[in-house]
Amino acid sequence: MAMHADHARFIYNIALEQRSLWTPAKRYSPHKITYNTQARELTELRKDTDWLRAGSTVVQQGALRDLDIAFKRFFARQGSYPQFKSAMSGKDGFAIRDVSLRRINRKWALILIPKVGWVRFRLSYPWAEAKAATSARATFRAGLWHVSLTTPPRAKVFANTGRVVGIDRGVKNTVATNEGNLDTIPGFSTGEQARFLALERKLATQTKGSNRRQGTLKALATLRGKLSNRRTDWVEQNTTSLARSYDLAVLENLQISNMTRKPKPKKDPEKAGAYLPNGAAAKAGLNRVILASCWGMFATRLEQKMNVIKVSPVNTSRECRLCHHVSPKNRKSQAVFECESCGHEEHADINAAKNILNRALSTPTRGHSGARAKKPASTPIKHLQAAQAA
Ligand SMILES: [Zn+2]
Structure with missing residues (x-):
């Protein structure tokens, strides 16, 4: 290979x-x-x-x-000019056309590699999906061979329940709905986390290209793989369950690549050449959590499974869903929302999810400071009608 x-x-x-x-x-x-x-x-x-x-x-x-x-x-302006490939890129591999697969059991299957024969691999998604693969690619990453299968996109699910759901994606609760469902994506266990950090420390002291380093990379890749499978499962289960329960989902239009970008250094106006603290470290910590929360994957899979519309994310967590008063002080803590103006109290993430839903349903004339929708609200309504008609 x-x-x-x-x-x-x-x-x-x-x-x-x-x-x-x-x-x-x-x-x-x-x-x-x-x-x-x-x-x-x-x-x-x-x-x-x-x-x-x-x-x-x-x-x-x-x-x-x-x-x-x-x-x-x-x-087609969908990608940059092709680059030369290097063996050190960390994604060295080859494409397999005419995929032949055989199932061993629930967890293992075989793939036919030209001139190599049948190679056993661990299934990370259901066999029913894997066997529909139209092409495959074998890649060598961090000391292990991986095979990724390209499967035809699955048809959207039509729940036909006439229900619409607003979803807030957050750090503490990965997903909160307007109906009060809170859910958190699984992470490392305490033991796994300790092992991961210990391995990373070990890696830093090992010589590049050494066998010991290869071993550490392999152990790290195994841990990452475990976490990634666990999260993919979570996203799959949650998005499927949403698609089966609702006709339409409303999400915030989060620009995850913007949110994970490093903040620009701020110059100190009083001292030449000095910089003010700009919360870069705090944001960097949050970045990791955001990325780890797999919001992007969640949105992508949800859109593949059901009708989704996206609304402006501005102030969804600071706005009172009843009187529309917007203030950072409305949010008493991570979990508690208490309106300064009307006294409305609610779980902060659920209040946000309800705002998100309202933004999709309200028209721009009824809009408020938070709903900085660029497109007229006719788009969401049209979607809603289309979803209900379906
Ligand atoms: Zn209020």
């Missing part, structure tokens, strides 16, 4: 070099470089090169197809 990865990288890189030499000046030459021309040249190359011939045609053609896809994405 390491040889396959070497060959895939080699073919990808020379094919990228060939395509990069295709300058605008040569555009009118009859020999346009495409997947087909490169695949023909690969056949010729294999005839003359013993070591390439020893490898798998399927894997090597797969690398050309990967490059072709990368260029198509680039020309």
Whole structure:
């Protein structure tokens, strides 16, 4: 498999070099470089090169197809210009076309790798989904081989209950709904956390490329994998259950990449060259939690499973859902919301979830300082009607 990865990288890189030499000046030459021309040249190359011939045609053609896809994405402005691959990138691997899978039991299955044979792998999602895979990719990361399967997107679920749910995504409660359901994504156990930190400390003292370091990386990858599987399961279960219970979900339009960006350093106006504290450390701590909370994954999966609309996140946690008074002082603590104006008391996350729902249902004229909706509210209403009609 390491040889396959070497060959895939080699073919990808020379094919990228060939395509990069295709300058605008040569555009009118009859020999346009495409997947087909490169695949023909690969056949010729294999005839003359013993070591390439020893490898798998399927894997090597797969690398050309990967490059072709990368260029198509680039020309469609969906991606940046293809980059040369390096063995040290941490995602070295190869594509597998014509996936053949066999089930061993609930946890294990086999995949047919060209020239290698059947390779056992651990299932991280249900077999029913895995067996529908149309393509696969094997990658070598942190000392372990991984196989990722591409499956066709599942159809949306139509609950047909006529119900709409507002969802607040938070740090303490990963998910809070307007109906008062609170749920937290699982994390590391105390023991796992200690082990993880100990391994990270150990890694810092080990020589790069040493066998011991490889071992530590492998142990870290196993722990990360455990956590990631646990979280993926949680997201899958929660989003499925929401899609089965409601016709429409309303989420805040969170820009997670903005929220996780490091804050800019603030210059001290009184001292040249000095900087004011800007809460970078506090934000960095929160960033990790936000990322760890998998909000993005939650939203993506939810949108794949049901109709979702997104509303402005401005002040959802500071606004009273009854009198619409907005103040940071309304929020007495992480959990307690108490309106300074009307005295309304509620769990802070549930108050936020209700605001989120209201924003989708209210029109801009009835809007308030918090509802800084850029698009008219007709969009959410239309969605709602469409959802109810469905
Ligand atoms: Zn109030």
